[in-house]
Amino acid sequence: MSVLIVGSTALDSIKTPKAENPRLLGGSASHAAVAASFFAPVKLVGVVGQDFPKRYIELYRRHKVDLEGLQVLPGKTFHWSGEYEINMNNRRTLATELGVFETFNPRLPAAYQDSSFVLLANIAPSLQSHVLTQMRRPKFVVADTMDLWLNIALPDLLKLLKRVDGFVLNDSEARQLTKEDNLLTALKKIHKLGPKYVIIKKGEHGAILSTRNGGLFLSPAYPLHRVVDPTGAGDSFVGGMMGYLSTAKGSLDDNIRKGMIYGSVVASFCCEGFGLKFTTRITRRAIDDRFKELDKLTRF
């Protein structure tokens, strides 16, 4: 089965204390799509401008990403530039040029509307809802988000949360959304907003899954000797997870833990290079090796 992924498709200019990389392929949908592509075929919904480099279209194609849902419009591609501090945990946005993304109206090709696994990667929650409305009977819908939408589009996000099966956010966003410092209490509050599965990402400290019946899973992060650029790690995590889930046999409850581990593994590779540079070089075999290694690193 394939995964439908909607989100941002962008050019990222990323500065770290050690290097500067202009106009890398970025955006939540790009990271998630490449991550998912190691497990399943991907249908991408997004928008780019006429300046979008051909080499990035070819990159998507090499990863067998279906581009029927990628609109190419007159104007400029969404461009984000940001800078990381020395410890790679704090970043600040230097500039955001929305370009064609400003008027993005995601439209699903007919062939996309029957997709069973849907990842609403980080974009405005109204657009995430708009995509969902065009779907027939998706089996498993997961939404990701960011602090920006909590600040400027909370009512839209709350509406969306009633319609999704799973919701992914990071620890500071969970605290902001629920006004709760304790993450277990925050998880309970988020279930009440709708989603049966809630995942709180904690960066280098892994992630916690909570299911509505009270089940918890502590997912480790793969320990890295060097973090080059964490941009897109969260998108890679949820993309890898959804890619795995769309092809796994058996029940979701049985598979979602393995899915999170696969997601963590792809996210770890993502952090080892700028943008998608490292992720696009790995193989399914390297992913499986690191999956097994994480198993060994956590057994007791």
Add this chain to the structure above:
Amino acid sequence: MSVLIVGSTALDSIKTPKAENPRLLGGSASHAAVAASFFAPVKLVGVVGQDFPKRYIELYRRHKVDLEGLQVLPGKTFHWSGEYEINMNNRRTLATELGVFETFNPRLPAAYQDSSFVLLANIAPSLQSHVLTQMRRPKFVVADTMDLWLNIALPDLLKLLKRVDGFVLNDSEARQLTKEDNLLTALKKIHKLGPKYVIIKKGEHGAILSTRNGGLFLSPAYPLHRVVDPTGAGDSFVGGMMGYLSTAKGSLDDNIRKGMIYGSVVASFCCEGFGLKFTTRITRRAIDDRFKELDKLTRF
């Protein structure tokens, strides 16, 4: 087998945003001894003043802690008072009155000198070394420390590290000691200082074990709905681990992961009450239940 534990035995006055608790039983050795007592008999080396409440002596006795090594001297017991901020992660010391601890000269009773498992809980590294010098042939010696000793007694600490099998410190101390931000790199550097086993504690994010041959273990923390007082959690962790290890059959390398999980479990109970209030109320059965639960929370 029993565990010999040397460290501070203190009275702690702890303030949190919700409550104030004066003159609780505290100190690294007290927390570690009670934690270890669930697994093995404990021999305590420490010092208290004549003001030390009898009820705390009785508390040690209820936990079958051998007190032959506890000196009771004229003067006042070491008294620490501190205050936690609302998120319970940051604390500041309000006052430290060393009392009889200022001239503490740990002396081992003859019956202690043959101990196989030795925990040098957090005190000045010169005192930790002094204890070690009085031992015959310990099988497994672990030292804990704190940032204070990195600041004022680094040469002593470095001397000690050449003589211990295991070393436990928290993430910020590891970064301070090695001047490395990345914990895997920090672990490698710490092995070069002597210890074969290095454990970096990360509070609510668990702990990492590194063995000199490159083995790693990611130990989870037990997730809590409410943290009442984290004082002594790190001491409980290493105490529980050493207690378990001293009675476990088989090789250390086979047992140390389980030991860390037991340590995490006791540390989690410690955080649920002020001082030792909660830890002293639990049973070995409650510990085993939470151990099994941590297994379920991390399996994939």
